[in-house]
Amino acid sequence: MKINAVTAALGLASPAQALLRFGCAKLTIQRLDPLVTPGQNPSPHLHQIIGGNSFNVSMPHPEHDLPSLSTCTSCQFTEDFSNYWTAVLYFRARNGTYKRVPQIAQAGMEGTQGGMVVYYMSDALFDTAQKSTVTAFKPGFRMLIGEASYTTRDQARDFRQLTYTCMENQASRSPESIGFPKTPCKLGIMANHRFPTCWDGVNLDTPNHRDHVAYPETGTFESGGRCPSTHPVKIPQILLETVWDTSAFNKKEDWPADGSQPFCWSSGDCSGFGSHADYVFGWKGDTLQKAMDGHTYVSAPMLKTQSIAEQNKCVAKEMVKENFDGWLKALPGGGGMPMA
Template sequence: MKGNTFISALGLFAGAQALLRFGCSQLSVQRLDPLVNPGVSPSPHLHQIIGGNSFNVSMDPANHDLAALSTCTTCQFTEDFSNYWTAVLFFRARNGSFHRVPQIAQAGMEGTKGGMVVYYMSDALFDTAQRSKVTAFKPGFRMLVGDVSSKTRDQARKYRQLSYTCMANQASRTPETVEFPKGPCRLGIMANHRFPTCWDGKNLDSPNHQDHVAYPETGTFESGGPCPATHPVKIPQLMLETVWDTSKFNNKADWPEDGSQPFVWSSGDSTGFSDHADYMFGWKDDSLQRAMDGHTYVSAPMLKTQTIAQQNKCTVRDMVNENFDGWLDKLPGDNMVM
């Protein structure tokens, strides 16, 4: 499979151990959010979702075994029935109309329908030692990173590593910014979501879906800082990468007359500071823990894989009857641009 060829080559380049990196095709694009708005259909803004096909309007935490509820997954590793989702990026043209920005696969994963690249790691991405022991998430575990109401840099700083990369090509990973890039990006904009890496060891969720997890006491996950006493259990660094094909909208004649950047999240945010992502754990049995303990790089021979064609076949039905393709007069949900 193309993805395996690419990640093997990346492994030789990076020399790292004990991390998973894999692609997931699009499961659905719908105005649903069963974590923040359970049972609400439609939810306030549009999301793009990957993972297991048990995703639905109301995912009761009491019935939390997504691996048992799903019959397929859009992810490369077939034991991963988790669900991951983010807001959707739109282009706002000079005339005020909106167009959904398509997603593109990363190199080696061509053929996936939209989707994201997912990482689970026990240490910094390019730390070849990878000595740390991490505790895999438990059935029913859920979390949210970011805040849809953030509109300033200071508000966004609470979330240490939500960022954007203006990509010139598929290898681009720097520089990273906490707001939308100001100018056109040759390939597209990568949205990077890094979740907290410390857990209180007790609660699978919390009312705001954030208080049961925390960042290291100092620095970031990569700096190796200890977990705070309130959240002593080190969990894997979960990271999502989504590449939005903004190259289709690089004609500055279509941008706002004042030259400001034209991209907005489906929530209506034009700054980028409101970036956020949701996660519901759904790995089968102890498969994720075995992968984290296995000290292998990306390929994870203890896990089963499927082809991109098989990933693409996994879908869920449309639960919200709504058009969000083509040119639109307003954002889905009539969200105002702020």
């Protein structure tokens, strides 16, 4: 899937300097993955999805145009019909049964049902100037960060900035760990998914959903590293923050007898190194470019917003009928370690 050279050149000529931060409510929780396993119903493991309600089993470009097919979005900005999704977190009890971990809204977004907080940045989160030039994504753009099958630290080195924060309170943002926290977290566990920030300027997608994007040559997005010559176009940093409310599972007597941490992704990974997230661009028209051109920090007066109540009302149709709540003998799809 490619974008023509003229369009790419126009994108390069359009500077954008801004930081957007907004909440998105849960759109649906289903065992579907139109990026990795398009057309497969159900997919191997469970995902939590936010964004436009045209999310479906298969979403080919250009046939599946999210802004025109969606009638609502679970995100604060009504022009954003993109879809974002991650795996779902489960607690594994000492007897081997699993229970889905609920989510908690961040401060100022109370009342949001599940979901995540989404960032689009030109520079580091703490940099209020946001001076760097970035190019907004194009229709049909999609990408994947992380690998669900990874279970070791060495494997996880393939990706940068996929981390966890053991939250003492709503203000907690450090320290960050690469694997799951080893001790109980008073408020919960925040999963941080930071996507690559360099694009080849041609391909909207690639077979593995990764090769068209890259990390800076050195360091990270926050450290101002230069994009490699193979991927010269600097795109916004997308950061997803999901706060999993693990407070109900903090009793050490409920944790594994060997003292290891008890949380697992719905993919079956209990190390935390299999953290992953998917993105399918779906902003209406050129609204994202205009917002990034707005030189704003967090606020975006050029975009339309909706209330949390309206966000909560936006849901996708149920396409997989299965139980993923309550105490389960195995993870949905059969992943993880079965009950003894």
